[in-house]
Amino acid sequence: MSALLSLQGLTKAYPGVVANDDVSLEIAPGEVHALLGENGAGKSTLVKMIYGLVKPDAGQMFMRGAPFAPAEPRAAREAGVGMVFQHFSLFDALTVAENIALGMEHAPKLQELSERIRAVSDTYGLPLSPDRVVGDLSAGERQRVEIIRCLLQEPKLLIMDEPTSVLTPQEVEILFKTLRKLSAEGTAILYISHKLEEIRALCDAATILRLGKVVGECTPSETSARDMAEMMVGKLLQTPTRAGKSPGEVVLSLKKLSAKSPNAFGMPLREINVEVRRGEVLGIGGVAGNGQDELLAALSGEMLTAPGMITFQGRDVSVLGPVARRAMGILSAPEERLGHAAVPDMSLTENAMLTGAAREGLEKGGLLDWSAARAFAERIIETFDVRTPGPGNAARSLSGGNLQKFVIGREVLQRPELLVVNQPTWGVDASAAAAIRQAILDLAEKGTAVVVISQDLDELMEISDRFAALNEGRLSPTRPAQELNVEEIGLMMGGAHGMEVAHV
């Protein structure tokens, strides 16, 4: 079978990182092809090149044998490539038909368009009324709008970027039926995901990326989730030998921690049981959206839970807010730096005040001591080598890595009894990541209990004493990190473990 799209030796480098290194793959008409890899493996860059958003530095693309080099998305669309992004670009106040008309180069009359939308939605089993206002639609329905928008252009290749991350299981079923029908009609689908069981259920072929390179190809239906996870994660780095520590007393104890997500599309936490001891690093792995944000919120006090679920140093803290918990020594650093861990338009001094007010004595009787806050900010900047002209600069002006060093440093310097960090090195360059990991290890060495939530398995293996995986809001039993191998981690993370086997 001749290939519909063929990529040969695509390379794209950004300053400091090679996003794609000599990537080649072929997609046949009607094939559902999975693009598999961890965050930062280069999946997004690759599809952006196919969709004309990014120009490759080297390499060639062929569409049905003819050279294909889209200069912009419009050219890619004309060549028959459609893409459904992870984040929707829809106007809430407009109807489905109006939204779709806005995205078209030659939009027909609204009446005629509505009929075409109805026809497509009937044909592909995507129930959707063109007259509904987008603001009233669920995430799954919004995604249907985006899919129908693509299908109206009758694409030969449909790219789907993490399409199931916002869907309910029922919506996933509907989506898969649609994709299978499209595939049967000859439309090729490039499906990006790291949900292994989904890929096994849907895809004909898979290309696995790791650190920008193709590290393997497989037929998902004939390959176990475990083997794919192994290829995705690669070989484990040698776990650095750590000073043998005798575990201290229990600092944090979670008992049947269950909570609804405050977020409409969040994951509820389901009966999480775990203990963390003094001087210990607990690593929690798992694919994004499996309850990581919710777990951090439950521990930081942003989200309160039922009494008795969270015990800290023998005290029930489940119903205490962030200020009270911080005073006791529970400090945390959320994943989202801008807008959650830090206020983008405020200075570093003000951001130091944000969480440091009580423990650093920056506040007395409600009055704020700005010179002390400035001194604290300067201490963070100096200790953690934050590259910035000074504490008066806005948080937004810092690079991701530098701001992350500031955010982690702000909590580390407040001598936490328990530190909870979510994705401490996400989007951070290698040297900053190393500095942050070292700071976490040093802190544990001094007796702090640390919980590191991360999607970076190498990172977790490097710094954790014990490891557990978060999957669909449930936490697996913990295992000593040094005993684990790739296979076991893949099983813990991939959702194919124990009673989860039936869940395909």
Add this chain to the structure above:
Amino acid sequence: MIRLEKRPQPSRLFSLGTPLLAVGATMFFGGLLFMALGKDPFAAIATIFWEPLFGEFAFYYRPQLLIKGAPLVLIAIGLSLGFKAGIWNIGAEGQYIMGALFGAGVGLAFYPMEGWFIFPLMVMAGALGGWIWAMIPALLKVRFGTNEILVSLMLVYVAEQFLASMSLGLLKNPQGFGFPGSRNLQQYESAHNADLIADTGMHWGVVAALVAVIFAYVLLTKHRLGFAIRVTGEAPRAARFSGVNPTRLVLFCLGMSGLLAGLAGLFEVSGPAGQVTIDFNVGYGFTAIIVAFLGRLHPVGILLAGLLMALTYIGGDIAQSNLGLPAAAIQVFQGMLLFFLLALDMFTNYRLRFGRAEVA
């Protein structure tokens, strides 16, 4: 192609210079407007900005500046606290009316008794009236998630009905020969908010406005609560992370803005206005929204903006009577001021870039 690009750092130059630029642009385009209406633009602008301060009758207009500016500043200070936190009290006009009714009601209840304690009681009642009226949208928002913009705005019209009912019924002057409106508090010494220094316009409301400016400045720069307000406005999620209780913040911000609006109403009804009448409210509560933004939600800025706004009001009146400019033209002129301010304000955080966007 022209694009807007976010600045890495907010521009200090624009942050401070925007109000001046906005006033300049308003003068220019306002001048064009007056010219189109067949008036001498320079004379019109001079009448509006110069006449009230330094003209022949300035001795009359200058006290008016304080009388009109004080309620604007007092209300705008309260509104700015909420606006900074993203809590939108649009109903200050209603809280202003209720403050006046509560305060005047207490004063009239004591009539004709004299006593030093009457006016302080009225002040407290006025504050209470505004506070209660603002707590309605606050509690509804906190409890049921209603939109405070709509509720507070609609309560303005309810308050106006109360005002009409009171001036025709309960608070009507029994010796008023059947005319609507209450007794004149200016003729009731214990309840009169008189000029502290005769003929300067300097009444207790002016003092309260200045105290509110200082209070707001200290709150926003030095106090935890003010910091919580600013963080909430900038990044609500970061505010929750730092431990701000959103419920308490809504109650505080709406309550405080209602309280100050109520005070403004009380000082007005017991001073310059003198009595409760059907047309007692003249839109201070709405204009204060403009004042709050014109002052960039900064206490000192609001003080200056309040005076500037009062100036355009007084100057506008003079221009109407002396030059025969239509009232609508003056309102357009005032609207331009807000428009240019908001438009130019964008350049604090954004800059214009010319040329094609490059492909990432």
